Amino acid sequence: MTKSKIFLFLLLSFIGGIFLYSLIKIPVVVMIGVFIFGFLFLIFSIFKKDRRKIIFGFCVLTLAFGVWRSHEVMSWRPSEISPNFISGQKADFISAVVEEPDRRSDFAQYVLKNERFGRILVKTNLYPEYFYGDVLKISGDLERPENFSGFDYQNYLAKDNIFFISRFPELTLLNRPESLNFYGHLLVLKKKFIGIFDKILPEPKSSFLAALLVGARRTLPDDLVNAFNKTGTSHIVAISGYNISIISIMILNFLSYLFLPRRLIFWIVITGILIFTLIAGAGASVVRAAIMGGLLVLAGREGRFYRVTNAIVFAGAAMLFFNPYLLRYDTGFQLSFLAALGLICLAPHFNRWFAGLPNFLSFRTNLAATLSAQIMTFPIIFWEFGRISLIATLANVLILPAIPTTMLFGFLAGLSGFISLKIAEILVLPAWILLSYQIFVVKILSIIPGASI
Known part of the structure; x- marks a missing residue:
């Protein structure tokens, strides 16, 4: 067995330990027992000089390490809470807005941080509007999240270190900082970037382009969101490694038709992913998605996806080490990881099977990439959304080839908008045409009887 395969087995054992703990809260005594068993089995195998059993012993130890790491992180709660604290009781405290505000159609959500309660999710009215860095005084009921309708809301919020929520408390602005940190400046840049689209494009094209480029999907019309879901x-x-992976491969294939050197294409796409990450706010989910997408672009540069398998699994294991909640409670991470594995493990087979199809504008390659990602992510999509789209492959094949050009001209228009809206209006014209086409395709396909079940 090669060293790379041994390393892969160890990584998968660690991930398996995290997954096991997410299903069953294993007692500490059992954890210690598994560790001791693995250690003794390893010592015995070393004396016997049995290579396979030595590898198995290390796998048992790394599995036990994954279980222990999950226990350490997932059993943690804010330590300053009084044992007499009752969920739902009124609390008065001061905290700061530490994440990008989440503004919906009829309410707003803010993540606040307080020294005593940690991070708190506050749901309130749209106005007055608050911003990242604002210091607020909160007076209202403070509750522990409760699960509902089979949805584990507690752990869903815990993955972001949020253990308390407050609904429509009384908020008072105490201080608005005169200067922002780097993250604050990124959020301001993102807001201005989105604002440019509102000035040069009508709805829903403006919201659609903003969602494509920076994942700002909150303002998408309900009918369009429903059409996307059906198709x-x-x-x-949605910003995840799933869409970044597919779109990056599409852009890689598109640029290859311009007869540019492979090295130059690689750096163009990597630079694009970096700029995209910064403009999207460089949140944790965006960074994770960018890492997955970047690794796949690296594989595409080499022309052999299988060479980066260990790197993808290692990146996933590293993310899980810092936040074990992601494996079970973060759909974006699940889609990112599975889509990446699909492009690595299945796409080469589909490319061989579809060898007789034309590859004009990377049609065959894009079809293989789309099917590979969809097959691997199908269980998660069905489990999370309870819906199967019977025309997803057709819809993706028709839409995805237009995405790279749409993003390119949309991105250029957004950047030029900081200088001149007139220039932005000219540059956005190709994106406007392609956005109209994509919206038309999605809406037409979504009304087909039995499009999704």
Whole structure:
């Protein structure tokens, strides 16, 4: 067995330990017992000089390490809470807005941080509007999240270190900082970037382009969101390694038709992913998605996806080490990881099977990439959304080839908008045409009887 395969087995054992703990809260005594068993089995195998059993012993130890790491992180709660604290009791405290505000159609949500309670999710009215860095005084009921309708809301919030929520408390602005840190400046840049689209494009094209480029999908009309869901194309307006992976491969294939050197194409796409990450706010989920997408672009540069398998699994294991909640409670991470594995493990087979199809504008390659990602992510999409799109492959094949050009001209228009809206209005014209085409395709396919079940 090669060293790379041994390393892969160890990584998968660690991930398996995290997954096991997410299903069953294993007692500490059992954890210690597994560790001791693995250690003794390893010592015995070393004396016997049995290579396979030595590897198995290390796998048992790394599995036990994954279980222990999950226990350490997932059993943690804020330590300053009084044992007499009752969920739902009124609390008065001061905290700061530490994440990008989440503004919906009829309410707003803010993540606040307080020294005593940690991070708190506050749901309130749209106005007055608050911003990242604002210091607020909160007076209202403070509750521990409760699960509902089979949804584990507690752990869903815990993955972001949020253990308390407050609904429509009384908020008072105490201080608005005169200067922002780097993250604050990124959020301001993102807001201005989105604002440019509102000035040069009508709805829903403006919201669609903003969702494509920076994942700002909150303002998408309900009918368009429903059409995306029915046609299995909602991934293109959600920042995850799933859409970044597919779109990066599409752009890689598109640029290859311009007869540019492979090295130059690689750096163009990597630079694009970096700029995209910064403009999207460089949040944790965006960074994770960018890492997955970047690794796949690296594989595409080499022309052999299988060479980066260990790197993808290692990146996933490293993310899980810092946040074990992601494996079970973060759909974006699940889609990112599975889509990446699909492009690595299945795409080469589909490319061989489809060898007789034309590859004009990378049609065959894009079809293989789309099917590979969809097959691997199908269980998660069905489990999370309870819906299967029967026309997802057709919709993706029709839409995805237009995405790279749409993003390119949309991105250029957004950047030029900081200088001149007139220039932005000219540059956005190709994106306007392609956005109209994509919206038309999605809406037409979504009304087909039995499009999704």
